[in-house]
Amino acid sequence: MAKAAAKESAAAAPSVERRPALAGQELSVTGVTLAVLPPAQRISLRAPDASVAALSKALGVNLPRKPKTSAAKAGRTALWLGPDEWLVIDEVGKDPLADCAEVTVLHSAVGISHRNVAISVIGPAAAATINSGCPQDLSLDVLPVGAASRTILGKAEIVLLRIAADAFRVECWRSFSDYVFTFLSEAAGDAAA
Amino acid sequence: MIATFRIPGAGRLKQAETARFSFDGQSYAGVEGETLASALLANGVHLVGRSFKYHRPRGFLSAGAEEPNALVEIKRDSARRTPNVRATVQELYDGLTAQSQNRWPSLAFDVSALGDIASPLLSAGFYYKTFMWPKFAWKNFYEPRIRAAAGLGVAPDQPDPDHYSARFAHCDVLVLGGGAAGIAAALAAAETGVRVILADEQVDFGGSLRFESGAMIDGQDGFAWAQGAVATLRAMDNVRVLSRTTAFGYYAQNFVGLVERVSDHLQNLGRELPRERLWQVRAKRVVLATGAIERHMVFADNDRPGVMLASAARTYLNHFGVAVGRNVGVYTANDSAYAAAIDLKKAGIGVAAIVDLRDNPTGSVIDEARALGIEVNFGRAVIRAGGKLRVSSMTVQPKNGGGERTIPVDAILMSAGWTPSVHLFSQSRGKVAFNDETKRFVPGTYAQDCVSVGACNGTDGLSATIDEAYAAGAKAAKDAGVKNAGANVVKGTKPKVDASESWSRGMLGAAPGAGPDTTVKAFVDFQNDVTAKDIRQAVHEGMRSIEHVKRFTTNGMATDQGKTSNMHGLAIAAETLGKPIPQVGLTTFRAPYTPVTFGSIVGHARGPLFDPTRKTAIHPWAEAQGAVFEDVGQWKRAWYFPKAGEDMHAAVDRECVTVRKTAGLFDASTLGKIEVVGPDAAKFMELLYTNPWEKLEPGRCRYGIMLREDGFIYDDGVVGRLAADRFHVTTTTGGAPRVMNHMEDYLQTEFPHLNVWLTSTTEQWAVIAVQGPKSREIIAPLVEGIDMSDGALPHMSVREGRICGVPTRLFRMSFTGERGFEVNVPADYGQAVWEALWAEGQKHGACAYGTEAMHVLRAEKGYIIVGQDTDGTVTPGDAGLDWAVGKKKTDFVGIRGMARPDLVAKGRKQLVGLKTKDPKVVLEEGAQIVGDPKQAIPMTMIGHVTSSYWSENCGRSIALALVAGGRDRMGETLYVPMPNATIEVEVTGMVFFDDKGERLNG
Secondary structure: OOHHHHHHHOOOOOOOOOOOOOOOOEEEEOOEEEEEOOOOEEEEEEOOHHHHHHHHHHHOOOOOOOOOOEEEEOOEEEEEEEOOEEEEEEOOOOOHHHHHHOOOOOOEEEEOOOOEEEEEEEOOOHHHHHHOOOOOOOOOOOOOOOOEEEEEEOOEEEEEEEEEOOEEEEEEEHHHHHHHHHHHHHHHHHHOO | OOOOOEOOOOOOOOOOOEEEEEEOOEEEEEEOOOEHHHHHHHOOOOOOEEOOOOOOEEOOOOOOOOOOOOEEEEEOOOOOEEEEEEOOOOEOOOOEEEEEOOOOEOOOOEHHHHHHHOHHHHOOOHHHHOOOOOHHHHHHHHHHHHHHHOOOOOOOOOOOOOOEEEEEEEEEEEEEOOEHHHHHHHHHHHOOOOOEEEEOOOOOOEHHHHOOOOOEEOOEEHHHHHHHHHHHHHOOOOEEEEOOEEEEEEEHHHEEEEEEEOOOOOOOOOOOOOOEEEEEEEEEEEEEOOOEEEEOOEOEOOOOOOEEEHHHHHHHHHOOOEOOOOEEEEEEOOOHHHHHHHHHHHOOOEEEEEEEOOOOOOOHHHHHHHHOOOOEEEOEEEEEEEEOOOEEEEEEEEOOOOOOEEEEOOEEEEEOEEEEOOHHHHHOOOEEEEEOOOOEEEEEEOOOOEEEOHHHHOOOOHHHHHHHHHHHHHHHHHHOOOOOOOOOOOOOOOOOEEEOOOOOOEOOOEOOOOOOOOOOOEEEEOOOOEEHHHHHHHHHOOOOOHHHHHHHHOOOOOOOOOOOOHHHHHHHHHHHHOOOHHHHOOOOOOOOOOOOOHHHHHOOOOHHHOOOOEOOOOHHHHHHOOOEEEEEOOEEEEEEOOOOOOOHHHHHHHHHHHHHHOOEEEEOOOOEEEEEEOOOHHHHHHHHEOOOOOOOOOOEEEEEEEEOOOOOEEEEEEEEEEEOOEEEEEEOOOOHHHHHHHHHHHHHHOOOOOOOEEEEOOOOEEEEEEEOOOHHHHHHHHEEOOOOOOOOOOOOEEEEEEEOOEEEEEEEOOOOOOOEEEEEEEHHHHHHHHHHHHHHHHHHOOEEOOHHHHHHHHHHOOOOOOOOOOOOOOOOOOOOOHHHOOOOOOOOOOHHHHOOHHHHOOOOEEEEEEEEOOOOOOOOOOOEEEOOOOOOOOOOEEEEEEEEEEEOOOOEEEEEEEEEOHHHHOOOEEEEEOOOOEEEEEEEOOOOOOOOOHHHHO
């Protein structure tokens, strides 16, 4: 399955420049630093329970089964987004789409590397910054390190991943990244309060 | 000016800095940390406003959030003019500028106060009765004048330069109100280690402890204890303490809205600080410790400046160190006013007399007042206040009638008792219960996980309050389900009350002298100018429900929401109706508790954050080329690309001609894209679209139509089959999110048995349409791995390969009628691939074209746009798209809807082409069409124009229209009546250019 889409990962270097949205943007204020993260490989993975073991093996990371959790191994993170849905992010340049293409069990893997933009929000005021537009409880008891959630920030959908006690990864769609970064920037100014 | 009413040694602001301020142009000095009200009183100023309806002079009634009278405008600069600020809440800062409202030409002399004399015309319900005739006069005369004379304050006319912040927060125990009860509850909860938020609307915590000089807790003065306890709470990691923060709304599932006033009390507003911060808190348990509000006495002219609540006078003295007069009178039906008289007397202020409506009250405060030499009168009423711009006397009479005696005073302190603040409890949908003994409504049945403690629960006495609150705080923490106490928890003990004041209950309704046989102005609701007489009149005119009485009189409907007036109004209505109070009922409390600024609700959502502005990967190129953009939903799309000297018309004509002559590049990235993947993908497509899909070969495309269940067109788009189990679906730009929802909805609810999944890939791909006879020559040099010959890549096919070394899904398709391609590349490469294609295009004289040219080109070919040529009532048949409905299909969404009698009836509106008889005339989109222009008005309209353009390629105007029985009218002449002329049109087919479709391969 998914052979056609997997061709994307075949070699051959582009002869034109890649221009990621908001590339390199950063903002640092008291208590929090925002940074647009470099491009990553991403897939939206959908699969029934019966396929999870085989896909986990192919991806090299155990797909989490518990709501609002994630699992990470060797630069690859799988975020639970729904009972049959994961966002797989690879930050070391290995294409999870190609890995899934080798698997014959029932699933859907769709490449969305360019659909999303990631912003890191780091610092003691990181949670307060995000809480200016995200209604979730970001306390460590409720959203511990490694917890993930598809939620909202202001008027945009985001996927939130807690990467450390005071650090989050915010993923949003490309065309919303300007809004999300601007929102976080404005919120950051008030978050140390 | 010397602050002559400041009492040396009194109050808690001794070390404070002087703050200069002005009121109505007059300069004064106050001290930082006090309220504007306190500062004005210190300067002997009582007259601060004019009332809403009668323009009567008004002063301060209270010292807090319940203030109905002292509303002023605070002006910082031309943009920062805030009307209706309660002077009793506004903190003083150096340079504060305040103005009175609702007066002309001046506060002391207001011509509209004639309304006070003409008040018989302005009685309850006057606006329902008085201005009904003549009819035209309402709009031109009455309404503008009433609007000018009434109202409170003037709205600012410039954009708000301040910014507002917002925060969502969660906690285990949210304590609302920071008086003795709230602090005790917060201490008990915090000591268990749970997350606690304690909020109070005042600057200083303590609530009534700010004025209760008789309270001693843990061996300290009550207020000092409160400060120490709050300092302890602030130091705890698990506690957030919010002062200057009003809980204004209690919503479902313990969701509470609070506004924190961050910088309104500061002289300089730095850009760093927001003006206000909205807290939206979700709490596992809520403790309501909102206290009680003192009621005034309802007697004639009880609104004269200088007549105020006893607790307010006590607050000004004990907290701010300000005397409200030199020779005060007291009128009460309650013990608490005695404490005010005693405190003032001890501070050296003359107390002319205490007038107590009760016959033989006893108690220590009464003894103490007598011992201090204050004249105390029982069983007597104040039947009138003297003076106009300031109270000058009170006239006293035995309550059952008899000789009058007028006592000169410069202030009257009154207390009719205390009303529990059940506002937030009521907002939580809790039901209040009437306690017949104490004559007050207290929390009855709870609807949410909250508990009321202290005065708002009808609990009397400091000791009982702290016992109740401490236990409730501990229980709330336990009920919140917390197992482990935090590490930094300070184990405490219940605060011990060493001394307290106790107050008995008071009275409700009009006092003697303002009874049913009188016509005096005894105010019940100060802010809306409602008197006892108005309430009675409402009942006499047939109002029975308190809800009707409220609306007829407007009692309790002002911005103070009747905090001081509701119970009096209810009691008077009940008495007039001859019914007990609980049978008349209480009006509903609604959010907000006190007025909330628009800014705090809007928060960050203004300017660039008002709504996301979505831009494509190619947007920067178009911007650099000078494109004009149009808004399509949240997207910015290049509308047209004017060259120097070109207007829109010229640019669009050139773009349209160039595409058909050579080629054009178009940014189609905003089209919705959904990847449908799984072994049942084709089955799913069969069910969601009218078209057949099972037999579509991988590598081929089809134009698909999606219907709603009712048989009407919902969306359309070209779908490419990438593999047996994978479709690349495109939707309209505006339809992308709702089509995704529509598909997901059906998949989850109707077709859950199908093994197929949907993923939005709208933003994964940048899409560059290259259309025109030279399109293949432009693309081919950059493509690897795809045979682009007509044989290998025919019209309506899709291949995967590379362009500029970048992975691509290359579609051969056309929305112009020309040979065309849509190049999909990963979004981050969109602009670079566009630039490479542009460079190739330049060799052939290609242009970039925008959405307007796209619209014209597709209309020349009769291609519809869903949402423009359809309006949710158009079937595939109506749109001439019967060919896209699979004739052999037995099921798809909308198949039964399509068979409804009305949808197959003759004479339905059908999409046709229109050609104006004069080719130069371009019809207006939306214009109505008639068959006979000479018929009588109103004419029978048989359709309307849906799309209309000048077509440079056709050398004439073209239009599409929905016309009843349109396809049977080919060649018929119809008419489009316009304001200046009636336009003749001929009904034609929908294709205006290249009728045979040869150019798709041209």
